Amino acid sequence: MIELDNIAYSYGGGELLSEVSFKLAPGSFHFLTGPSGSGKTTFLKLCYGALTPTAGRVQLFGKDVREMDRDDHAMTRRQIGVVHQDCQFLDHLPVRENVALPLTVSGKDSLEQHSNLKELLTWVGLGHRASALPPELSGGERQRAALARAVIMSPDVVLADEPTGNVDWEMSQRLLQLLVELNKMGKTILIATHDMNLIRAAKHHVQARVLRISGRKLQLAGADL
């Protein structure tokens, strides 16, 4: 699925990650933690091919990212749902169309998919906000909309970068619940977060592994939760 083999990544003359190996097993649930600037976002970007390692090899669904052209990358992105901390929406389109964007760009914008879209928006609790523009949403609503967009193509993997970074505790629990539900549907989840409370709260709902980036290396942070 996603495999990092002894990779390193350098940025601005300094090495951010070194000798990192990691294999994301199908159906697994992982947390990735570490201090700010430790390379969590970089690690996630390496996991969906937005960055190419300076050493080592990254394989996405069996393909080496160095051998992938732009179209290959685009097709891979449809198999990996990504939730960014800043969400990244098209502000001129309403929530409904933003969430449906992956369908639009892949030519799967059918009536049936529109029906799924309605269900999906209801599932993330945004059924009543479908016509709102992204700047009109609260932080929690934006994160839920981003999550809906990330899963609308029914990807095998969902990567989330600090999905609870800008929301209150109650909303972070709601988002966690949605991600756990996705995992129970068979999706593979990897969440980068510095919020240890979120990780602790997750142990009541899912069997997750916690990884930690420290000193440019990736470590297993502790026993399985």
Add this chain to the structure above:
Amino acid sequence: MSKGLQLSKLIMGDAQADRVVPPTGFTARLTLFAAGAMAFLTVFALALSLASGRLAARWGEELAQSSTLRISAPDEQMAAQTAAALTVLESTPGIASARALSVEEQRNLLAPWFGPDLPLDSLPIPQLIEIVETEEGYDGAGLRLRLQAEVPGAVLDDHNRWRRPLERAAGRLRLLGWVSIGLIGAATAAMITLAANAALAANAQVISVLRLIGAQDSYIARAFVRRFTLRALSGAAIGTALGALAVFLLPSAQDSGGFLTGLGFQGIGWALLALIPPLAGVVAYLATGAAARRTLGELT
């Protein structure tokens, strides 16, 4: 995706895909204005080129088959020399007809320069003989030798001396018109490229989001290319219509008006105007496509 499918998607459009790129007022107005202004200028360049072509053809056709014989002789010898010249001309192969101009006709020829009250009787005006050639034409050198021997006061003017520079000038003018059209096309492409680059740069965030969710570069490029092509097409249609109206309102062709009053479209020339908007669309399609490919290639 095949070229045919790409073209059909470009023409038919995709309402949802069109909405992905936000409307950008500045580049939209710039493209519309540039395409309109350039199409307007193209109409005039085309009119100039076609009119020059017609002029060159007319000079070539109307004057190529005619010559003039001018007889300068004392009054008492004028009639005899004219008769001798006509005899020579009538017996020359390649000459269809030869006719001495009447006093009235010569007065009419001189009237534009000297006025209608010219006293021809008191002036030593040479006698003019109009010669019409057959399609094969005559041997000019041979005829001059015969005239030199039999009509010493006759000078043969086959119009080549002034017709050729005029034809050359008209040809150059026509070439200038086509070069202008080419330059207008290149300037249109340059302006649309600049506008497309500005739009692509302004929408870097949109492109980033589209890539994040799995949009292929061809999809992103198509959204921009279609928008700019349609803008150029509509701008050029407006510019062409205004240009055609302006040309239509020019004074109609008259002999007394010369070249300027003939600066319009005739017959099939009007149909050529219909090609301007699609050509502007093609220019915009190619220019925006190249700009989009370059920009998307540079964006990581």
